[in-house]
Amino acid sequence: MKEPFAVNKNGEKVSLIDYMKDRFETNRDFITRELSTLPLPLKPIPIQGGHFFMLDVGECRSLIPTAYLEGRPTDLAFCLWIAKEAGVMMSPCSDTYGRSSTDTRQQDYVRFALTNIDQLLEAMRRLR
Numbered sequence: 663m664k665e666p667f668a669v670n671k672n673g674e675k676v677s678l679i680d681y682m683k684d685r686f687e688t689n690r691d692f693i694t695r696e697l698s699t700l701p702l703p704l705k706p707i708p709i710q711g712g713h714f715f716m717l718d719v720g721e722c723r724s725l726i727p728t729a730y731l732e733g734r735p736t737d738l739a740f741c742l743w744i745a746k747e748a749g750v751m752m753s754p755c756s757d758t759y760g761r762s763s764t765d766t767r768q769q770d771y772v773r774f775a776l777t778n779i780d781q782l783l784e785a786m787r788r789l790r
Contacts, residue, residue, distance in 0.1 A: 665677060665678070666678040667681075668681035668682075670684070686713070689715075689782060690709065690715060692782065693706070693715050693782060693786075694706050696782075696786045697717070697786075699790075700786070700789050700790060701790070702719075702722055702725070702789065703721035703722055703725075704717050704718070704719060704721075704722065705717065705718040705719075705720075705721070706718075707771065713775055714753075714773040714774065714775060715773060715774055715775075716755070716771055716772070716773045717752075717771065717772050717773070717774075718770050718771055719736060719737060719740045719770055719771070719772050720736060720770030722736070722740055723736045723739075723740075726739050726740055726743050727743065730742050730743045730746075735754065735756045735769035736769050736770050737754035737755055737756050737769050737770060737771055737772050738754040738756060738757065740752070740754070740772060741753065741754045741772055744789070748788040748789055749788055750774075750785045750788050750789060751774065752772040752773065752774045753772060753773050753774065754771075754772055755769075755771035755772060755773060756769045756771075758773070
């Protein structure tokens with residue numbers, strides 16, 4: 663069986679796995695740099711790889727309007743607020759990992775996909 667391949671930005675055939683790894687690392691590094699320029703106290707959570715980027719939004723709690731916070735953990739309130747006000751979709755980790763977990767830090771964590779650089783650029787523009 664032949665290994666799947668892709669063509670990189672230099673026009674060279676490379677392993678599809680290597681290509682995807684490079685693409686996600688490039689997107690992750692771009693997002694890490696861009697987040698430091700935003701007017702929100704977002705803290706990137708270091709990741710080794712994958713399709714998602716994780717953020718600690720705990721310090722944003724005081725910025726979230728009360729209507730979004732009522733009866734909700736910080737991560738869900740943040741995601742609702744950012745979706746409504748900036749049109750940027752993120753996923754709250756408290757729903758992903760379960761509310762019964764004893765790790766309350768996850769209520770401060772959100773994640774978003776690293777798959778499409780154009781969408782990432784648009785998300786950073788909207789968050790400014």
